[in-house]
Amino acid sequence: MTAAALLARKTHGPPPGLALLDDASLPLARVHEICGRARRTLAVRIAAKLLAQLKSSPSLAPIFWITPKWERNRLNTDGLAPLLPPQSLIFLDPIRGEDILWSMEEILRSGAAPMVVADLPEPPGMTQVRRLHLAAETGAGEGRFRPLGLMLTPGSGGAPGVETRWQMEPDHTPGQVRWRLERLRARMAPPKTWALTGNHLFHPTSGPQNHTGR
Numbered sequence: 001m002t003a004a005a006l007l008a009r010k011t012h013g014p015p016p017g018l019a020l021l022d023d024a025s026l027p028l029a030r031v032h033e034i035c036g037r038a039r040r041t042l043a044v045r046i047a048a049k050l051l052a053q054l055k056s057s058p059s060l061a062p063i064f065w066i067t068p069k070w071e072r073n074r075l076n077t078d079g080l081a082p083l084l085p086p087q088s089l090i091f092l093d094p095i096r097g098e099d100i101l102w103s104m105e106e107i108l109r110s111g112a113a114p115m116v117v118a119d120l121p122e123p124p125g126m127t128q129v130r131r132l133h134l135a136a137e138t139g140a141g142e143g144r145f146r147p148l149g150l151m152l153t154p155g156s157g158g159a160p161g162v163e164t165r166w167q168m169e170p171d172h173t174p175g176q177v178r179w180r181l182e183r184l185r186a187r188m189a190p191p192k193t194w195a196l197t198g199n200h201l202f203h204p205t206s207g208p209q210n211h212t213g214r
Contacts, residue, residue: 029140031132031149035157036167048083058088064107066092067119109135111143117150123159
């Protein structure tokens with residue numbers, strides 16, 4: 001290949017993503033991990049952000065939320081009403097543990113939903129994560145959406161091969177609702193920490209801070 005041909009090639013920009021904060025986004029058609037005590041809160045806010053960006057009827061852009069049958073911690077749909085239209089959520093309650101990721105994979109592969117959330121009892125392995133990435137890429141090519149996959153894991157997470165890993169913890173003070181959001185891992189960005197307040201989870205109260213741990 002000649003030098004002229006190489007110079008004529010277009011540069012590759014960042015993949016399409018859902019912007020959350022300054023220098024913080026979730027690439028679409030990929031699978032991400034969210035851990036920490038406030039992982040479900042963050043997932044709900046991401047779903048609301050995505051639906052607002054799509055500007056589509058909730059019935060035409062459903063969010064699938066997969067929770068194992070035995071899990072006691074479940075979303076309160078009445079409490080979600082100010083954030084998400086109730087009709088935008090479709091809940092799946094697999095009885096068997098192996099059906100959680102199977103359900104997520106099939107929904108991602110269809111490309112019929114913009115987002116799938118799986119509330120997992122533990123981080124999955126590398127092979128399972130790779131299958132989910134491939135399913136999301138297939139859905140982006142054959143379905144209506146570039147699906148976003150979110151895996152909710154306990155503790156500090158640790159699923160290998162995820163596109164990004166985020167941790168959110170409550171950091172409330174007297175009279176103020178605060179959250180600490182950390183980007184622990186990302187293929188295209190360094191770790192960072194944000195201090196978030198109240199209902200404005202995607203508007204940091206102070207600039208991003210450097211984060212050197214993990």
